[in-house]
Amino acid sequence: MPSVSMTINGKKVLGEVEARTLLVDFIREDQRLTGTHVGCDTSQCGACVIHINGEAVKSCTMLAVQANGAEITTIEGLANGDELHPMQEAFRDNHGLQCGFCTPGMIMSAVALAKRNSAPSEKEVRHYLEGNLCRCTGYHNIVKSVIAGARAMS
Amino acid sequence: MYNFNYQTASSADDAAAKVSASDEGKLLAGGMTLLPTMKQRLAMPSDLVDLSKAGLSGISVAGNVVSIGAMTTHDTVANSKEVASAIPALAKLASGIGDPAVRNRGTIGGSIANNDPAADYPAAVLGLGATIVTNKRSIAGDDFFTGMFDTALEDGEVITRVDFQVPETASYIKFPNPASRYAIVGVFVAKTAGGVRVAVTGASPCVFRASEMEAALTANFSAGALENSSVSANGLNADIHASAEYRAHLVGVMAKRAVAACS
Numbered sequence: 001m002p003s004v005s006m007t008i009n010g011k012k013v014l015g016e017v018e019a020r021t022l023l024v025d026f027i028r029e030d031q032r033l034t035g036t037h038v039g040c041d042t043s044q045c046g047a048c049v050i051h052i053n054g055e056a057v058k059s060c061t062m063l064a065v066q067a068n069g070a071e072i073t074t075i076e077g078l079a080n081g082d083e084l085h086p087m088q089e090a091f092r093d094n095h096g097l098q099c100g101f102c103t104p105g106m107i108m109s110a111v112a113l114a115k116r117n118s119a120p121s122e123k124e125v126r127h128y129l130e131g132n133l134c135r136c137t138g139y140h141n142i143v144k145s146v147i148a149g150a151r152a153m154s
Numbered sequence: 155m156y157n158f159n160y161q162t163a164s165s166a167d168d169a170a171a172k173v174s175a176s177d178e179g180k181l182l183a184g185g186m187t188l189l190p191t192m193k194q195r196l197a198m199p200s201d202l203v204d205l206s207k208a209g210l211s212g213i214s215v216a217g218n219v220v221s222i223g224a225m226t227t228h229d230t231v232a233n234s235k236e237v238a239s240a241i242p243a244l245a246k247l248a249s250g251i252g253d254p255a256v257r258n259r260g261t262i263g264g265s266i267a268n269n270d271p272a273a274d275y276p277a278a279v280l281g282l283g284a285t286i287v288t289n290k291r292s293i294a295g296d297d298f299f300t301g302m303f304d305t306a307l308e309d310g311e312v313i314t315r316v317d318f319q320v321p322e323t324a325s326y327i328k329f330p331n332p333a334s335r336y337a338i339v340g341v342f343v344a345k346t347a348g349g350v351r352v353a354v355t356g357a358s359p360c361v362f363r364a365s366e367m368e369a370a371l372t373a374n375f376s377a378g379a380l381e382n383s384s385v386s387a388n389g390l391n392a393d394i395h396a397s398a399e400y401r402a403h404l405v406g407v408m409a410k411r412a413v414a415a416c417s
């Protein structure tokens with residue numbers, strides 16, 4: 001079986017995987033980091049978004065072997081101990097989640113947007129979140145959260 | 155997903171050799187189409203040959219030609235200053251593909267090799283009369299897209315780059331599917347050294363040139379000139395998103411908007 005090595009949330013990890021192992025399964029099953037979710041099998045929902053070398057990607061649409069050597073950040077890597085990341089705090093303050101299933105992917109996408117654009121407009125936020133689906137909130141408070149979180153990050 | 159052997163290629167020739175040496179090997183670019191297909195068990199390649207280390211990404215402009223490496227991501231094209239100044243319509247097209255995570259992985263080579271009837275890049279390749287360069291030869295955009303999910307590529311042939319001639323003016327407008335962002339209908343209009351070109355994606359099983367519209371725009375390059383030209387609904391796609399008649403109507407609307415957006 002192919003072996004892989006990568007850095008996840010600052011920690012170097014090694015593993016043996018089948019070629020067909022999806023990155024999201026390596027993260028959830030092998031590394032037991034279950035904050036990254038799987039909400040679809042058509043690459044459309046964005047619940048699985050993580051950062052690879054700083055860029056938002058869908059970990060359900062990448063093989064673990066393709067991430068060999070990569071720097072990965074998952075939702076677990078954002079908080080600083082007990083202190084939430086400003087984007088997480090903004091989602092809490094603005095009621096940006098209900099059931100929370102889509103939230104890890106929403107927040108990882110939102111952080112990637114804020115790194116590119118520290119003061120996104122409502123329109124820019126909505127455009128950037130096109131690949132993240134939420135079944136609960138109606139998006140309104142998510143957009144508010146992202147605008148507030150981006151401001152808090154800058 | 156069925157299992158397979160994973161290999162990496164160090165160059166386009168290496169990739170072609172590895173695909174040919176395998177039973178039923180396939181090239182892996184951004185994986186944004188291939189991996190979802192394999193997850194559904196609709197494809198069962200024996201080998202995947204990963205192009206990410208084959209040195210095929212990057213953008214260069216020389217004289218009147220913008221060359222985009224096959225492995226260049228949609229996001230890179232969307233944010234390229236060179237592309238934005240030489241062919242702004244191309245940067246805008248790339249920025250409207252799927253969503254940010256798809257654009258961070260998906261590539262121009264993968265998109266045109268796949269030739270999805272609703273994909274955006276085929277409209278630019280045909281609309282600008284681009285040239286597709288492979289490890290073996292150059293293929294004219296007009297000869298490349300041969301049918302639904304079908305191209306002039308031979309088995310194992312690897313696209314290395316796409317060369318776009320800078321047009322006098324060009325614009326691409328699509329009516330996106332609200333869920334996937336694929337084009338229900340997309341129209342690319344360009345005024346090139348070789349004449350006016352109008353390429354239509356999403357409407358039929360394969361991207362095509364709307365010759366009646368090209369003739370009307372050659373006589374008079376204005377949205378008004380398209381008032382009396384139309385595309386027949388015969389043979390157009392029909393699904394839950396849009397009937398063939400509606401798509402035919404949308405071709406006219408998108409074409410007029412695209413011409414109006416040409417500066």
Ligand SMILES: Cc1cc2nc3c(=O)[nH]c(=O)nc-3n(C[C@H](O)[C@H](O)[C@H](O)COP(=O)(O)OP(=O)(O)OC[C@H]3O[C@@H](n4cnc5c(N)ncnc54)[C@H](O)[C@@H]3O)c2cc1C
Pocket residue numbers: 042043044180181182183184185186187188189190205224225250251252253256259260261262263264265267268270272273274275307311312313314334335336337
């Ligand atoms: C949620 C979602 C939304 C999307 N929305 C859009 C959209 O709005 N518009 C749009 O146009 N597309 C859309 N796409 C498709 C996306 O643009 C893909 O990136 C693209 O179709 C395939 O490119 P890829 O690099 O991911 O190729 P892959 O999936 O890796 O490969 C696709 C095919 O091309 C072949 N191939 C790849 N590279 C080469 C090469 N260099 N030479 C020869 N053959 C090659 C592969 O063997 C495979 O058969 C969407 C995809 C998803 C998942």
Ligand code: FES
Pocket residue numbers: 037038039040041042043044045046047048049058059060061
């Ligand atoms: S799980 Fe739905 S896009 Fe990845």
Ligand code: FES
Pocket residue numbers: 096097098099100101102103133134135136137
């Ligand atoms: S909060 Fe429930 S899916 Fe978004």
